[in-house]
Amino acid sequence: MASLKDLRVRIASVKSTRKITSAMKMVAAAKLRRAQEAAEAGRPYAERMERMLTALTASLPTFQGAPVLLAGTGKDDTHLLVVVSADRGLCGGFNSNIVRETRRRILALRQQGKTVKLFFLGRKARDALRRQFSDAVVGGVENLTRNGVSFDAGREIAGKLRDMAHAGEFDVCTVIYNRFKSVISQEVTGQQLIPFPVPQKTEAQVAAEIAAGPKATYIMEPSEEEIIEALLPRNLSVQVFRALLESYASEQGARMSAMDNATRNAGDMLGKLTLVYNRTRQAMITKELIEIISGAEAI
Amino acid sequence: MADKVPFELVTPTRLLVSELVDMVVVPGGDGDFGVLPGHSPLLSTVRAGTVDLHDGGKITARFFVAGGFAEVTPERCTLLAEEAAPVAELTRADADQRLAAARKLGEAAKSDGEKQDAAAALAAAEAMLAAVQAHG
Numbered sequence: 001m002a003s004l005k006d007l008r009v010r011i012a013s014v015k016s017t018r019k020i021t022s023a024m025k026m027v028a029a030a031k032l033r034r035a036q037e038a039a040e041a042g043r044p045y046a047e048r049m050e051r052m053l054t055a056l057t058a059s060l061p062t063f064q065g066a067p068v069l070l071a072g073t074g075k076d077d078t079h080l081l082v083v084v085s086a087d088r089g090l091c092g093g094f095n096s097n098i099v100r101e102t103r104r105r106i107l108a109l110r111q112q113g114k115t116v117k118l119f120f121l122g123r124k125a126r127d128a129l130r131r132q133f134s135d136a137v138v139g140g141v142e143n144l145t146r147n148g149v150s151f152d153a154g155r156e157i158a159g160k161l162r163d164m165a166h167a168g169e170f171d172v173c174t175v176i177y178n179r180f181k182s183v184i185s186q187e188v189t190g191q192q193l194i195p196f197p198v199p200q201k202t203e204a205q206v207a208a209e210i211a212a213g214p215k216a217t218y219i220m221e222p223s224e225e226e227i228i229e230a231l232l233p234r235n236l237s238v239q240v241f242r243a244l245l246e247s248y249a250s251e252q253g254a255r256m257s258a259m260d261n262a263t264r265n266a267g268d269m270l271g272k273l274t275l276v277y278n279r280t281r282q283a284m285i286t287k288e289l290i291e292i293i294s295g296a297e298a299i
Numbered sequence: 300m301a302d303k304v305p306f307e308l309v310t311p312t313r314l315l316v317s318e319l320v321d322m323v324v325v326p327g328g329d330g331d332f333g334v335l336p337g338h339s340p341l342l343s344t345v346r347a348g349t350v351d352l353h354d355g356g357k358i359t360a361r362f363f364v365a366g367g368f369a370e371v372t373p374e375r376c377t378l379l380a381e382e383a384a385p386v387a388e389l390t391r392a393d394a395d396q397r398l399a400a401a402r403k404l405g406e407a408a409k410s411d412g413e414k415q416d417a418a419a420a421l422a423a424a425e426a427m428l429a430a431v432q433a434h435g
Contacts, residue, residue: 041313048309048377052342052370151311155381163412218370221343222329230328230344231368234381241311 004284007277014273018266024090025259032183032252034148039180039245046238053235055218056228057196069162069232072195073171078115080138080170081105082161082193082240084177084247085125087143091251092258094178094186095124101188102176106133117170121157121244138169145248154241161240162233165194177243178250184257186250193239196232304336305375306352308362310383316362322353323376325369334376341371345378347419347426349386349434361386363430365423382423386434394428 002010057070085098102125106116118133120126120140130137139160144153161173173194178186220227306323308316323334326348332341345367352360367380401424405417 038312042311044307044314045309045311045379048307048370048379052368052379055370056342151381154311159412159416163410166412218340218342221327221332221341226328227342227344227368234368234379237381238311 002276002280004277004280007273007280011270011273011277014266014270018263018270021259021262021266025256025263028091028252028256028259031148032249032256035245035249035252036180038149039249042242042245046242049231049235049238053196053231056224056231067229067232068165069194069236070196070228073168075171076114078117078170078172079109080117080119080161080164080173082119082121082157082173082175082243083125083129084175084243085120085122086247086251087123087145089124090258091255092261094251094254095128097186097188098125098176098178099128101190102129103132105174105176105190106136119161122247138164144244145251149241149244149248151237151241154244155237158233158237158240161193161236170194175240175243177247178254180246180249180253183253186254191239191243193236196235302336304334304338306334307375307377308350308364308383309377309379311381315380315383316352316360318352320352320354320359321356323378324351324353325376325378326350326364327369334371337373338371338376339373341369343369343371345369345380347423349426349430350378350383361430361434363389363427365426366419386430389427389431391428391431394424394431398424398428400424 081102083098083102085095089095102118106118109116116133116136117138118129118136119138120129121144123142126137126140126142141153141157164170165173172192174190174192176188176190179189181187303319303321304323306316306318306320307314321335324331325334325343326346328344328346331348332343345364347364347366350362350364351358352362363384363386364378364380365382367378367383369379370377398421401417401420404420405414408414408417
């Protein structure tokens, strides 16, 4: 049985842990709210970008000779996985879910005889995977989300991806990130960036479009090719930015619920420890009394 | 057909403007163009410059944009800009600082992609300076 002093030290340490976790929870909640607002504010841009891009790709007859960012290299041999994780831990299963999904994908792709390259956004996934797949790592960026997510960060990363695409360093580029479903649940999502996934139309949709008559065609200025040329890199930035935003919001959500749990557990533990402490204290008082009484009787 | 154009200026971080105006003048990639209600459908690149909103026969607002895209349909005009700000909020010092940063970027650029980025940054900075000088 632990002595009273040991118990007191234990209780004090659990108390301070509980203070820390509940403070972290508050911070995560505040950051989460800001992240959600940012995600909300970024939505109109992404939506309109998508609308323009769909209008454009619909007017393109074929992908022959289309830019690399749209059509890819036409091959399917080298896959670049962009893994978005957090820079810090203490956020429940957030990072390990990403790592597990990435590992699964790498192994599946290697099984099919493809080459895999890894690009890390955020420190945690890199730390977890670089030993096992050291030959596949081609780069990474850290400390992206220290002060929230900025669009410039998205643009910079998109610039790197674009340069790699033009240099022919990969054929397919997929970004893996935690999609924000709700505060308590995140979903690991893989989204293909390059080649640009054009939504496949079903036969019914095509028939409906023909029935609806020809769509208003846009005048393109300066020219269709130039617009696509300029639009694609921007779209890439937007997609990366969106993945970063979602991941950041998910991270804060995950941290908030993890810290909430930790705070509750600390509370439970404190209750138990206090109980043991009081019992021990009472047992000692009883023991001392018995000693005194039996001493008095013996006289 | 309404006699006003619903105009939207959207940046990645927020919806900056959404209002009804008589006419918008957009700095298109091939030259400025004005959008009145009932304009035929148009997709255009936008170069760095200023966007003017005209209402009631005079310019009601001026915005600096650092390049982007415009989508025009008979019903509306949407401008997607990577970056935008009301000209009134810009200062000469900001523009100068930006110009210096863009020049530095240009000197550091190595790959084709980086050179393109630097050229775009330089154009944006110059346009910003011009906007500040003309209207600031």
